[in-house]
Amino acid sequence: MTAFLDFEQPIAELEGKILELRHMSEGKDVNIAEEVSRLEVKVEKLLKQTYGKLSAWQKVQVARHPNRPHCLDYIGKLIAEFTPLAGDRGFAEDAAIVGGLGRFRGTSVMVIGQEKGHDTETRIKHNFGMAKPEGYRKAQRLMHLADRFNLPVITLVDTAGAYPGVGAEERGQAEAIARSIDTCLGLHVPLISVIIGEGGSGGAVALAAANRVLMLEHSVYSVISPEGCASILWRSPEQSKEAAEALKLTADDLLELGVIDTIVPEPLGGAHRDTAVAVSAVGDAIEKELAALRPLAGEELRRTRREKFLAMGQVGLA
Amino acid sequence: MNWLTNFVRPKIKALVGGEAKLAAPDNLWVKCPNCEQMLFHRDLEANLQVCSFCNHHLRIGPETRLKLLFDDGEFEKHALSKAVVDPLKFKDRKRYADRLKETQAKQGEGDALWVASGRMGGKPAVAAVFDFNFMGGSMGIAVGEGIVMGARLAVEKRCPFIVFPASGGARMQEGILSLMQMPRTTVAVQDVKEAGLPYIVVLTDPTTGGVTASFAMLGDIAIAEPGAVIGFAGQRVIQDTIREALPDGFQRAEYLLDHGIIDMVVHRHQLRDTLMRIMALLGEGRPLPNLPAVSANANAGVQRLAGAMRVK
Numbered sequence: 106m107t108a109f110l111d112f113e114q115p116i117a118e119l120e121g122k123i124l125e126l127r128h129m130s131e132g133k134d135v136n137i138a139e140e141v142s143r144l145e146v147k148v149e150k151l152l153k154q155t156y157g158k159l160s161a162w163q164k165v166q167v168a169r170h171p172n173r174p175h176c177l178d179y180i181g182k183l184i185a186e187f188t189p190l191a192g193d194r195g196f197a198e199d200a201a202i203v204g205g206l207g208r209f210r211g212t213s214v215m216v217i218g219q220e221k222g223h224d225t226e227t228r229i230k231h232n233f234g235m236a237k238p239e240g241y242r243k244a245q246r247l248m249h250l251a252d253r254f255n256l257p258v259i260t261l262v263d264t265a266g267a268y269p270g271v272g273a274e275e276r277g278q279a280e281a282i283a284r285s286i287d288t289c290l291g292l293h294v295p296l297i298s299v300i301i302g303e304g305g306s307g308g309a310v311a312l313a314a315a316n317r318v319l320m321l322e323h324s325v326y327s328v329i330s331p332e333g334c335a336s337i338l339w340r341s342p343e344q345s346k347e348a349a350e351a352l353k354l355t356a357d358d359l360l361e362l363g364v365i366d367t368i369v370p371e372p373l374g375g376a377h378r379d380t381a382v383a384v385s386a387v388g389d390a391i392e393k394e395l396a397a398l399r400p401l402a403g404e405e406l407r408r409t410r411r412e413k414f415l416a417m418g419q420v421g422l423a
Numbered sequence: 424m425n426w427l428t429n430f431v432r433p434k435i436k437a438l439v440g441g442e443a444k445l446a447a448p449d450n451l452w453v454k455c456p457n458c459e460q461m462l463f464h465r466d467l468e469a470n471l472q473v474c475s476f477c478n479h480h481l482r483i484g485p486e487t488r489l490k491l492l493f494d495d496g497e498f499e500k501h502a503l504s505k506a507v508v509d510p511l512k513f514k515d516r517k518r519y520a521d522r523l524k525e526t527q528a529k530q531g532e533g534d535a536l537w538v539a540s541g542r543m544g545g546k547p548a549v550a551a552v553f554d555f556n557f558m559g560g561s562m563g564i565a566v567g568e569g570i571v572m573g574a575r576l577a578v579e580k581r582c583p584f585i586v587f588p589a590s591g592g593a594r595m596q597e598g599i600l601s602l603m604q605m606p607r608t609t610v611a612v613q614d615v616k617e618a619g620l621p622y623i624v625v626l627t628d629p630t631t632g633g634v635t636a637s638f639a640m641l642g643d644i645a646i647a648e649p650g651a652v653i654g655f656a657g658q659r660v661i662q663d664t665i666r667e668a669l670p671d672g673f674q675r676a677e678y679l680l681d682h683g684i685i686d687m688v689v690h691r692h693q694l695r696d697t698l699m700r701i702m703a704l705l706g707e708g709r710p711l712p713n714l715p716a717v718s719a720n721a722n723a724g725v726q727r728l729a730g731a732m733r734v735k
């Protein structure tokens with residue numbers, strides 16, 4: 106069942122017509138091929154038009170699309186022998202962040218990412234991808250483990266943000282995020298991050314202080330949600346559209362600002378229309394970056410990563 | 424204090440229209456934001472801006488803070504280096520560039536951070552203090568730059584780095600680049616730690632958001648002022664999420680102490696002594712490593728300071 110976004114309504118209508126035609130002609134001797142292919146051409150044209158010039162706010166919606174491939178979709182397709190590892194060894198297992206060992210196109214790696222879930226049950230299980238301190242502490246533990254065994258780390262970022270709750274605060278949400286960033290920046294192994302959906306503020310950067318930060322074409326990455334920004338600066342959440350534009354949160358913006366390194370193209374109509382294509386595009390992009398980083402010595406990887414973030418806000422802007 | 428509450432207070436109320444403004448230089452009396460007692464400004468100053476009735480620690484600006492910190496109230500202020508201004512050309516109901524200019528004019532400062540060096544008990548120290556009155560102490564590129572500069576100074580001088588955050592978090596008008604100051608400042612304080620120097624954070628009211636979730640929570644020692652609000656998420660956001668009342672004292676310094684998030688809550692009267700004691704105790708365990716290359720071409724003053732640090 107495909108969910109359509111508001112601005113996809115004209116596409117939804119055309120596709121509805123195609124389905125209807127197919128349904129009506131079932132078992133009957135009518136030739137609908139011509140009509141269907143005519144409509145399909147129209148759909149493709151419309152998709153190209155719409156997705157060729159998505160506004161920032163529309164990208165926010167695409168990035169949050171319920172059918173968009175999530176962390177476990179990537180892991181399922183890209184990581185062989187995936188061996189999930191659980192727990193922060195202090196308080197709990199937090200399924201908002203999944204992680205473990207596995208083999209990425211032949212190479213043994215550590216993979217860590219936020220999982221949002223795809224139906225009510227899994228969304229609740231993964232807390233909608235909003236991690237608590239124990240999630241970030243598990244991530245730190247896995248990164249240290251990877252460091253000890255000289256395994257590259259791949260992180261898949263997709264979160265509205267760290268979970269804002271009483272318990273999360275009591276257990277040191279801020280410290281957990283700070284320490285995750287600290288851990289990312291200390292690693293002597295390649296660290297590659299992919300923003301696959303929503304890169305929500307501190308909860309996202311906690312896993313993304315990486316040697317290479319990749320971003321899917323319609324993903325977003327921001328210091329605050331457009332809704333949050335609008336309600337603070339415009340004093341009205343109605344202005345989310347304006348806030349989304351002003352925040353410069355699209356992949357194109359971020360590439361220009363020097364915050365990300367590569368944009369991974371999405372299939373026509375967004376990753377949610379063709380998960381397989383999106384996942385393998387991300388896989389190819391990771392493979393390329395990994396090949397470039399693997400030969401570098403640990404000290405070099407750490408130094409260049411630190412230098413990159415130490416210059417954030419200076420490079421390419423002055 | 425009857426004469427004060429019954430006579431002077433109403434009179435002052437009449438004079439200033441009900442609300443005595445906090446710390447305004449023309450006002451002789453200041454109302455405690457906690458217990459609402461009227462406090463004579465000179466008494467308040469002598470008491471380091473702590474209410475003598477309820478012990479409430481009033482917020483203090485960077486200048487007062489630095490005067491209280493360093494020997495004889497003397498310090499050298501280091502100008503923030505020029506940072507990129509308004510990289511996103513951000514505009515909400517107002518242009519960020521204009522908002523920033525207005526704040527700069529009003530505060531007479533370039534941005535929300537002061538970086539200073541001075542001596543504490545005769546030994547050098549570098550401090551960075553947030554100015555909450557400057558756009559809520561929010562962290563953008565200039566503030567990040569200031570933390571980087573302070574950390575570098577500390578490493579050059581071979582001395583401790585003390586940071587006093589007071590911030591609502593990231594400066595959202597600088598978008599993703601403000602978020603990037605979290606890893607950036609983290610690298611800066613890692614450098615201090617790797618140089619074998621103490622990095623101490625004194626959390627002051629209020630410290631929240633992206634500032635808390637980066638360098639502010641990475642101190643070798645984490646101290647907080649009594650009553651300070653410290654947290655990651657804002658209380659309203661949490662309330663909107665959980666839809667129940669927050670526990671008493673939630674996100675206050677004492678609450679964080681109980682939950683193991685910070686080392687100690689220190690009264691402002693004891694803060695300087697506590698910091699000096701910690702720095703002396705930490706400094707004794709490991710003699711400072713040989714001065715690295717950076718001090719070889721540093722000026723003589725820096726070398727002298729570094730030398731003084733090693734002499735007990």
Ligand SMILES: [Zn+2]
Pocket residue numbers: 455456457458459460474475476477478479
């Ligand atoms: Zn009081």
